[in-house]
Amino acid sequence: MSRIAHEMRHEFADAAWQERHAVTRVDQLREWMGVDTDGSLMRDIQLGLARAPMAMRITPYLLNLIDWSNFLQDPIRKQFIPVGSEILPSHPLLKMDSLHExxxxxxxxxxxxxxxxxxxxxxxxxxxxxxxxxxxxxxxxxxxxxxxxxxxxxxxxxxxxxxxxxxxxxxxxxxxxxxxxxxxxxxxxxxxxxxxxxxxxxxxxxxxxxxxxxxxxxxxxxxxxxxxxxxxxxxxxxxxxxxxxxxxxxxxxxxxxxxxxxxxxxxxxxxxxxxxxxxxxxxxxxxxxxxxxxxxxxxxxxxxxxxxxxxxxxxxxxxxxxxxxxxxxxxxxxxxxxxxxxxxxxxxxxxxxxxxxxHSFEHYDRQTGLAVYQAPSVRPDQLFTYPDPLQSLSPDAQAAWLDPQRAKRILSDAVEAARVKSMAV
Ligand code: SF4
The missing domain is CATH 3.20.20.70 (Aldolase class I)
Structure with missing residues (x-):
């Protein structure tokens, strides 16, 4: 059910009103969710925000699109409101500024x-x-x-x-x-x-x-x-x-x-x-x-x-x-x-x-979840790797990534396989 009262509709269509009423704090979010909100969910959101690299800012317009009866599964909620219980450890290959901008x-x-x-x-x-x-x-x-x-x-x-x-x-x-x-x-x-x-x-x-x-x-x-x-x-x-x-x-x-x-x-x-x-x-x-x-x-x-x-x-x-x-x-x-x-x-x-x-990977190992790409027009002498999320891999492959020696080997094997393939073409 829409949480926007009838008399607010005119303001709702005004971008300045939306900006002024953007929700940036947990107490404002609680107001939207209603006083009967489960306390453990609010704590979960707080935990999510403590670990998230992005601050929260969400417009009333977007809040109104969330299915609050299915909060955890809602595809709009997932993009803007973190909950601590869903956060998984990052892949070992993660770096901040991963694109090296x-x-x-x-x-x-x-x-x-x-x-x-x-x-x-x-x-x-x-x-x-x-x-x-x-x-x-x-x-x-x-x-x-x-x-x-x-x-x-x-x-x-x-x-x-x-x-x-x-x-x-x-x-x-x-x-x-x-x-x-x-x-x-x-x-x-x-x-x-x-x-x-x-x-x-x-x-x-x-x-x-x-x-x-x-x-x-x-x-x-x-x-x-x-x-x-x-x-x-x-x-x-x-x-x-x-x-x-x-x-x-x-x-x-x-x-x-x-x-x-x-x-x-x-x-x-x-x-x-x-x-x-x-x-x-x-x-x-x-x-x-x-x-x-x-x-x-x-x-x-x-x-x-x-x-x-x-x-x-x-x-x-x-x-x-x-x-x-x-x-x-x-x-x-x-x-x-x-x-x-x-x-x-x-x-x-x-x-x-x-x-x-x-689809253009030189090599992709579905077991270790590592794809290797070439970028001839950008950096012709380099190969670039992209890892699948750990949770999509078998328990053994996940364990391998978490062991620095085995992880190093996964990387070098994949890069070598890509080099061999690109030389053969
Ligand atoms: S993805 Fe785009 S809109 Fe979203 S926070 Fe980053 S820069 Fe802003």
């Missing part, structure tokens, strides 16, 4: 890993905080377990970023992410978009955001912000630069009448939209759920573009899925709709190899 940052707030593409970290704030965030090392508020690595204030680094982009004309494609551009003021959004458009070598600009999935009323109620986005898009079109909006929906239940209204508005105003999902256990690790998501996104004119296997992030081992399962779901999806609306399943390889098609 900071090593690939020539200037503060800009990641330049692929030859012709750069990632601009425009803010470290989001409308909500996802438990599985890759940038848990820097996004959101400090938690009990993680002190975030802060970039310098945007205004201080913006000129340096623009100077680097101007001096590096090989970069033709810029992804604006963070954090989330839904948290940028309209004036800042416009400054970022127009600043990038002032560099003649940049041909494509993408704004990556979870906002449409978690705060769609921003598009319909914050007219200044939406106008800023549309102005950037129109200016880009006039000078032959593609501006696109990359959304982040993970479950079909995240698509509501609010989402439909927002996506229709953006589509009518000429915004090109694509979606990037993360494959998450208990959320969308089921071919039927993923099929529904793909169909619904296609109907919203949001192209289902990527499904990522979940990065190695502390405290979310129970949410990761195996490479084998990712391959199975991808196979189940291919052919259900037009090819351009069928997402590519990718592994963003730990260590900085970038995104690889999940």
């Amino acid at each position: 900071r090593e690939s940052s020539p200037v503060d707030g800009l990641v330049h890993r692929y030859q012709d593409k750069a990632l601009l970290l425009a803010t470290d704030r989001c409308p909500v905080y996802c438990r599985f965030c890759t940038r848990s090392y820097s996004v959101g508020l400090d938690t009990q377990s993680v002190s975030k690595k802060r970039a310098s204030p945007f205004q201080m680094r913006w000129d340096t970023i623009l100077a680097y982009l101007r001096a590096t004309p090989v970069i033709v494609d810029v992804v604006v992410s963070g954090g989330d551009c839904f948290r940028l003021k309209p004036s800042r959004l416009l400054a970022v978009g127009m600043g990038l458009l002032s560099i003649p070598s940049i041909r494509r600009i993408r704004f990556a955001t979870k906002g449409l999935a978690v705060l769609p009323m921003k598009v319909t109620s914050d007219h200044e912000w939406t106008d800023a986005l549309v102005n950037i898009s129109d200016a880009g079109r006039n000078q032959g630069v593609e501006i696109s909006f990359h959304t982040h929906f993970n479950h079909p239940g995240e698509i509501t009448d609010y989402t439909i209204a927002a996506a229709e508005l953006l589509f009518k105003r000429g915004i090109r939209m694509r979606n990037q999902s993360v494959l998450l256990a208990g959320v969308n690790d089921d071919p039927e759920v993923m099929k529904q998501l793909v169909k619904k996104l296609s109907d919203l004119d949001v192209q289902p573009y990527y499904v990522y296997t979940c990065d190695l992030v502390d405290g979310i081992e129970h949410m990761r899925c195996s490479v084998r399962l990712a391959c199975q779901i991808e196979k189940a999806l291919r052919g259900i709709t037009a090819g351009y609306n069928t997402p590519l399943f990718v592994v963003d390889t730990p260590g900085g190899g970038g995104k690889r098609d999940v």
